[in-house]
């Protein structure tokens with residue numbers, strides 16, 4: 520389990536962006552984080568993945584407090600919203616294999632793992648292409664491959680639907696629905712209430728700098744007044760129940 524306890528964060532100023540955040544991402548679950556633009560969903564993901572350090576509060580993995588945020592990177596992978604911040608190498612194959620070589624895997628093992636993920640995502644045609652000339656959607660698929668190939672225990676995807684066409688998103692959806700069955704946790708931020716309702720096992724809603732609401736999709740989306748105040752859409756399937 521990845522747990523945040525009373526976490527506070529601010530960028531430059533003394534004004535906190537996130538305040539007193541306590542939450543738990545249990546293993547093997549599909550989790551969605553919802554909230555209006557600029558409420559701090561990306562910031563929360565960057566804290567969970569060790570890229571940002573809390574100003575106050577604690578982060579635990581399996582009840583062990585992680586005092587050095589860099590250590591979170593061993594457990595957590597994050598796919599950024601903007602793929603340009605993720606792709607580092609000149610060619611797609613190099614980019615996806617970079618992390619595996621970095622932690623010392625043999626060439627043959629790297630090839631097997633990279634080919635597997637390329638095939639899962641259906642991006643065989645991109646394998647030897649220069650990363651700089653890919654479309655945004657293609658870059659997004661490669662940046663997802665970059666993270667999935669590392670097989671982290673906790674996988675954060677910042678708005679997984681961004682830039683992807685319907686068919687590519689279905690592929691990504693299939694993969695992120697399978698991973699929890701292997702005990703991994705997938706945590707997404709999204710503005711798509713319908714998708715969150717259908718897909719997630721658990722939902723956190725962030726508002727006013729903190730966790731405003733959390734629970735099963737059924738519970739969260741039954742809190743109509745709170746959601747309307749925040750400006751979140753009630754899923755179509757839930758509206759039909761009323």
Ligand SMILES: Nc1ncnc2c1ncn2[C@@H]1O[C@H](COP(=O)(O)OP(=O)(O)OP(=O)(O)O)[C@@H](O)[C@H]1O
Nearest residue numbers: 530531536554555556557558559560561562563708
């Ligand atoms: N590097 C930064 N320096 C200063 N302020 C930042 C920085 N990054 C984000 N912010 C601010 O922090 C707040 C939270 O931003 P964040 O990107 O975490 O929100 P979000 O919920 O992911 O937004 P969206 O739904 O629009 O993607 C915003 O007010 C944003 O302007």
